[in-house]
Amino acid sequence: MKKIIYVFEKIESGAYVLAQIAAFIMMLLTSADAAMRYIVHKPIVGAYEFSESYLMVIIIFLSMSYVMKEKGHIRIDIFIEKMPKKFVEFLDRIYLLLAAAFMFALGYQGMVMTDDAIINNYVSSGLIKWPTWASVIWVPIGAYLFTLRLVFEFVQSLLPNKEKLYEERDRNIS
Amino acid sequence: MVVAVPLVLLLLFLALGMPIAFALGVSGSIGLFFIGGWDLVLGIIQTTPYDSTANFLFTTIPMFILMAELMTASGITKDIFKAAHKWLGNLPGGLGIATVFAGAGLGAVSGSSTASAATLSASAYPEMQKYGYSTPFSMGVASISGTLAIMIPPSIVLILYGIMTETGIGSLLIAGIIPGIITALGYVVTIWIWAKIDPKVAPRVTDKPTIREKFQSLAGIWPMLVIMLVVIGGIYAGVVTATEAGALGAFATFIVALAMKRLTFEKINEALKRTLKSTAMIMTIVIGAMILGYFLTATQVTQKMITFVQDAGYSRWLILVLVIILYLILGVFMDQMAILILTLPLTFPLVTSLGFNPIWFGIIVTKTAEIGLVTPPVGMNVFVAAGAAGVRTAEAFKGVTWFVIADLILLLILILFPFLSTWLPDLMMK
Amino acid sequence: ACGNSAKTQGESSSKGKSSKKEGEQIVIKIADSFPASHLIPKTGTLPWIKRIEELGKGKIKIEYYPAEQLGKAASLLDAAKNRVADITYVGPLYVNDKMPLSGVTGNPGLVKDAVSGSKAFDKLIKEDLYELEFKPNGVRPLWGGTTNPYQIVNSVHKVTKPADFKGLKIRTSGGLQEEMMESLGSTPVSIPGPEIFSAWDRGTIDGTLLSFFSWPGYQTDKVAKFSSKNAQLSAFGITYVVNEKAWNSWPEDVQKAITQASDEIVEKFGHAIIDEEAILEEQYRKAGVEIYDIPEADLEKLNEELEPFNKKWAKDLDAKGQPGTKILEKFRQYNKEFQNK
């Protein structure tokens, strides 16, 4: 189990790095596109579509799971602070399962969409014929990673306290 | 009944600490299942996550956050606070007033209030501690000053409002200038009064910086001025659209910080990480909120409510007041982005059909969003400020009470005097 | 505890629903992406819905979900396919990857006006495109229409000849428009719809391709100075489609009522668009916008210049094993047929 989780975490942080790179590229590409358009009247062909359909999807979906690890998905804790710890732990397990089921459904449906796009060879029109599948595929990848993260956290929550399947991060919202 | 169950479930999930994104998504899916079975749930779940993210207008969210994070990572924001401190520190509650000014300055370049609150808290809190300011006071000031970033342009809240209602984003952003300045002044007055009434919370700072020191501190604000010039100049000269301005701002910050030798690879990495953390959090909530939103529209509760309200023959002002109260209540316990996405399809047609100005309504909604950012239990700015300073959230929430009262008065002023919001955009857009 | 209560509550609620008496009435969900004030619902969708209910004689109840309430324009085809709604609007240009052939209305020089264009497109989707692009997606077209063709609207100078396009920064919605503007020497610019006005106002763009009925949505009258009136720079096609399974589950008289209402709306829609645009045109003329006809000879030259795009469009599709050339020629033929009527 530990080994599986180790491999998973490697993939998860790899995805996070890719999302970081995508954000950085978005900054450069959008600025360059605007500059080219303004100065030489030649915008970068496809910059808009690339940011919208590829970078944006990568940024969001490849970081979701890692952000869960960092406890970045906020919740209202003002009430549960006053509840018994055991009860809160019990609730957390339910949430993890519900969330895992939800993310799995998202991933599965995303896969159906990706599959459709590959089989039918969907491409966009315009100066660059972007393949649709390469834009949609980040949804199932990200959602499945997230599902695994949630499942692992669920398993972790069942284990006695000392045993750690993975290193837990501090809650740090900023 | 069909509408009630998933909504009760949602409130239960939220109150019992389920991450907000999942509470929205799961209760929305359950609701969809009730009305349309698996076909409907799976159909919505298939297209919504992709549709809500692959949208160019939303690129502005990570980009403006990245800009703010780069400013923080490179210490540019710290310098702004230092300058404000040197000039205003001697007034009653002077460090607090300095924080408001720093928040307004930061707000003029950043569109993200949470990023702004984190920065202000990290740089202002230690200073205020040093001079014996009370923790709730310091936290209240840092949290509330952060909210200025969504009223003073650029603002991701106003941009989102523009996207969702197809109101001109340019006009909306300009409309935020005067209300933003009034709000900042309102906070200053609040601090002043508070410090006068209860001097213990903010002891007078006695060490007087020399004129020389004051002017030296101004050297620290040029990077912000350059970035401001690039962003605002870029928008008005037509180099970039309001959406693209975030990317250009982030790039300008990147270059300025590099030129100042303030960026290392680690710092860039850290800024990107924090950017993704906020972005993924916001956008996951957006996806959840969209799913819940589809459930709400599929029950036609929205249309029914609008028809009901319209047929009831209430005066338009009463309806407006009800809508604003709805926003204030939602703002108490929900994320601002999620609220806008959930409610605007419902409230915008209603309010504009009653003849209210769409730009003015955008400003009113933004004002309620500012209030929601600091009210418990979900007050993102307070969370973030407390997190950055390492303070308990309960302690921090204590400090916002007076500011919320001030904000409510400011809200009333903005409602009663629409020209405060519409005069400038009318002037500039002919 | 929370999980359990959710379950029991859920069961009782779904029971409550099924125990509702099931009358004869058939409820049909129609979804589109247009805000209620938009001209397409005003001239097409709403009168059509009214007519269906009229012909249904109380047996059909329509629930209408406008303004992206059940999905964005690009996902409405999926919404019909997955039966999120029974009937949805599908704009082929929004789902260009899935329905490239149906995007033929976006080609230049074919559609002359909304009436002949709508009749031609309606015929094309029912007779030629149904098997090719609708059936595979699990839907059946009910009716189709086109707007008046797009015009070149800008704030720099009158555009009548191909050379006049040179150097203008023109906002396009991608696709073929982007390619055409590029080849005519304009700079095609991609910006989101809500930002057209401010981008135009500040000179990020000089103009865009638009038909009159879209002007109000973008505050175009405040920034535009010139607009052509008779150019044929491509047209926007709309279709309303029904989920095939839903369709087959409805009794024959319901199908009949819908078919009749759909057949009737095509021409009405075309005329209503032309009438509404005439009113708008008058209004904009009075506001000082120069609205001009491109001289016949110049128009011919412009269309000639753009004709290679049709050829290329068709050939690209042929190469992918789709009958691009055939559909293009059919659509041209239908347009001519209805123009002469």
Ligand code: NA
């Ligand atoms: Na701002």
Ligand code: NA
């Ligand atoms: Na709140």
